Amino acid sequence: MTALLLFPLMLSWLVAAIFGLVFGSFLNVCIVRLPRGESIVRPASHCPQCHTPIHWxxxxxxxxxxxxxxxxxxxxxxxxxxxxxxxxxxxxxxLMAFRESVSAWAFAKAVVFGMVMIVLIFTDLRERIIPHAVTIFGIAVGVMFSVFYPVNNSLIGWLAGRMGVVLAEPLSSLLGALSGALFGGGTLFSVAWILKRLSGSSKEYLGFGDVMLMFVVGAFWGIPLTYLTILLGSLAGSLVAVTMTLINRRFRSFQWPYGSFLGIAAVGVSIWGRALFTAYLAWERLR
Ligand SMILES: [Zn+2]
Structure with missing residues (x-):
């Protein structure tokens, strides 16, 4: 009996994994071609070295x-x-989105966001490029999703409440996405500007691509989760960069792909962020 019940469940996990692999194959095409400004539709896949078309x-x-x-x-x-x-x-x-999502909309939003991030993580890793074609698409889709699936808007909602205004859905959610985007992009832009001033050199620690990436994160998830992403992403990036530089001085002049770190943090936060916040609030109440 239990085996009978388990079978459809296992089948849906298998289907989720296969869909993931097929979409992943398409993301590879995006990762290789978009930074060069090439079409993602034509020509068909070919070997980058000998240019022979690849059989199915x-x-x-x-x-x-x-x-x-x-x-x-x-x-x-x-x-x-x-x-x-x-x-x-x-x-x-x-698989993770399938496990953690409470509704079809939540699942769709998590995988679309995750796929945009995977493209950015790997273009930044391979070529230190975060293509605007992907980030602008991401911002637009994030804002669009906010109409169908509520984005956290506690900060703006609280401010509006103080002024005696009650924000209705989907306006509240839309404002959550827009304020999140401004918060994410704005914070990174300020940090990049300050770092450039402090270092006094022409070397860029954070590029405009990173700023655009955080606009995408904010548009999808609102201020609290975007804040958590910046915190975890810059912490991980700095830890790795400092440790590696201490191990080998060669890494002093290495250009770290901070966009990749922010992207990985963003995917983690998008899937487990709510649970993290809930756990934190529960812990606060216990103390
Ligand atoms: Zn070849």
């Missing part, structure tokens, strides 16, 4: 990479390990 059976997520031993079937050149990593990460994203 050599383009199956994860499986083909393993069968081919990480090399092109024709020229035997290595295929970047990032391809299967992106596919596996997207499958994990779908």
């Amino acid at each position: 059976y050599d383009n199956v997520p994860l499986v083909s990479f393993m069968i081919l031993g990480g090399r092109c079937r024709f020229c035997r050149n290595r295929i970047s390990i990032l391809y299967p990593i992106v596919e596996a990460s997207t499958a994990c994203l779908f």
Whole structure:
């Protein structure tokens, strides 16, 4: 009996993972082509070294990479390990979102946001580029989602309440998205500006791409979770950068992909942030 009940559940997990792998395969195309301003539709997938078109059976997520031993079937050149990593990460994203989401809208929002972040995490990692085509798309979709799925608006709602104004949905949620975007982008912009002033050098610690990335995070999740993202992302980024520099001086001049750190923090916060806040508030009440 239990096995009978488990079967549909396992099947839905399997379907979520397969969808994740297929979408991950598409994200690879975006990650490689968007920073170069190329079309993501044409031409069909080809080997970046010998330009031979890739057959469908050599383009199956994860499986083909393993069968081919990480090399092109024709020229035997290595295929970047990032391809299967992106596919596996997207499958994990779908599984985590499926596990944590309370509704279909919540799931859709979590996976769309996660996929935008995966593209930005890996373009920043590969080429230190955060394409505006992706961030502008992300901001627009984030604001659109706020109409259907409420964004935390406690801060603006509280301010409005003080002035005797009660904000109705979906206006409250829309304001939550807009204020979140301004908060995320504004905070990063200020930090970037201050760092540039303090260092006095032309070296950029944070680029405008990072600012745009935080606009996306804010538009999707509102001020509290965006705040948590900046906190965790910059903490992780600084910890890794300082530790690596202490281990090897070579890393002093290394350009760290802070956008990747912020992106990873944002995906974690988007899936577990609410639970984190709830746990924190419960702990506050206990003290
Ligand atoms: Zn090849």
